[in-house]
Amino acid sequence: MPNKPSEMEEEYYARLEFERRKKQEAEKQARIVEEEKNKLKELHYMACPKCGMKxxxxxxxxxxxxxxxxxxxxxxxxxxxxxxxxxxxxxxxxxxxxxxx
Ligand SMILES: [Zn+2]
Incomplete structure (x- = not known):
């Protein structure tokens, strides 16, 4: 079984790659949430909560x-x-x- 260690290595790197991309995706989602929050704030800033006027x-x-x-x-x-x-x-x-x- 000469190729066993390298298979394990491959598996290890595949998992590592998945974890890296998962983290990247989570950061992207957090950015989207933050952008959405900023957009809403801009839209509603100093607007009356009852009638929507300034x-x-x-x-x-x-x-x-x-x-x-x-x-x-x-x-x-x-x-x-x-x-x-x-x-x-x-x-x-x-x-x-x-x-x-
Ligand atoms: Zn009002």
């Missing part, structure tokens, strides 16, 4: 709130609701005057 950012008392240019819905980023809840009464009243319809 949001306008209003920065008041250090809290930047997005208000819809059409339906006038007000949208908060992560942590902003907590920040608003921490405002003192006087500032909170002013804050609501700025954003009221």
């Amino acid at each position: 949001l306008i950012e209003i920065d008041y008392k250090g809290i930047a709130v997005d208000k819809c240019s059409v339906c006038e819905g007000v949208w908060l980023d992560a942590g902003e609701l907590e920040a608003i809840a921490r405002l003192e009464k006087g500032i909170l009243d002013k804050w609501f005057r700025v954003f009221k319809r």
